[in-house]
Amino acid sequence: MTQAPPAIRLEGLGLSHAGSPVFEGLDFTFPAGTFSVLLGPSGVGKTSLLRSVALLDRPTAGHVAADDGVSLAGRVAWMGQQDLLLPWARVIDNVTMGARLRGAPVERDRAEALLRRMGLGDRLAALPSELSGGMRQRVALARTLYEDRPVVLMDEPFSALDSVTRARMQDLAADMLRGRTVVLITHDPLEACRLGQVILLLAGSPARLSSVPAPDGATPRPADDPGVLRGQGHLMRRLLDGVAA
Numbered sequence: 001m002t003q004a005p006p007a008i009r010l011e012g013l014g015l016s017h018a019g020s021p022v023f024e025g026l027d028f029t030f031p032a033g034t035f036s037v038l039l040g041p042s043g044v045g046k047t048s049l050l051r052s053v054a055l056l057d058r059p060t061a062g063h064v065a066a067d068d069g070v071s072l073a074g075r076v077a078w079m080g081q082q083d084l085l086l087p088w089a090r091v092i093d094n095v096t097m098g099a100r101l102r103g104a105p106v107e108r109d110r111a112e113a114l115l116r117r118m119g120l121g122d123r124l125a126a127l128p129s130e131l132s133g134g135m136r137q138r139v140a141l142a143r144t145l146y147e148d149r150p151v152v153l154m155d156e157p158f159s160a161l162d163s164v165t166r167a168r169m170q171d172l173a174a175d176m177l178r179g180r181t182v183v184l185i186t187h188d189p190l191e192a193c194r195l196g197q198v199i200l201l202l203a204g205s206p207a208r209l210s211s212v213p214a215p216d217g218a219t220p221r222p223a224d225d226p227g228v229l230r231g232q233g234h235l236m237r238r239l240l241d242g243v244a245a
């Protein structure tokens, strides 16, 4: 990573779809170089918020800005819920596609090393249609990490993975994204407590953000750490109670 990661400020951010407000008046700063995790009930507006941060959706009110005064455009790696792999391109070419499209040099060795760390070293020449859903998700994760951006926004990046692969990918992501400004959406309280340096809940209608204390200790925190298990239970309770408590 060559550029310093900025903090990202939301100022009075609001978004409506078809005239119905999804969220409004959001004021929050995602701290620079910090792994933030966002949870909330299905349909509350998490993806809409992340898309606004990524400048993919135009907010109805307020704005999103980097705290260093430089535009976020070109500094963000995005991993959406759909893997968006190109069906005609082999795994290795999907990972390096961004560089190809930009006309930048392709670092094949770096892409291969990433895929090997994802357990896909023997699938470099496979087409996406020859992969399982979890493998495709790992290719999409490799493509996101390959982009090497100071800001990384990920929408449920591990949702298709079995629990052991998921834990491995969480470890890898925590390691590779350390020091970047990351926002990750998850439905999994354990994932939030393993990875989150900042943990946020989005709830209500229109939705508002609230922050929850993260467990102690460096990330990735062990899944069986007592503080992680307590935090997981607390988050689950908040979600079951409709996040109000």
Ligand SMILES: Nc1ncnc2c1ncn2[C@@H]1O[C@H](COP(=O)(O)OP(=O)(O)OP(=O)(O)O)[C@@H](O)[C@H]1O
Pocket: 017, 018, 022, 040, 041, 042, 043, 044, 045, 046, 047, 048, 049
């Ligand atoms: N392009 C769109 N046009 C109209 N309504 C939309 C659009 N995108 C999202 N919505 C609506 O906005 C609300 C928030 O959707 P969003 O996808 O942001 O929720 P979410 O919290 O990410 O949900 P999930 O956890 O199920 O992925 C939902 O009511 C959804 O139907």
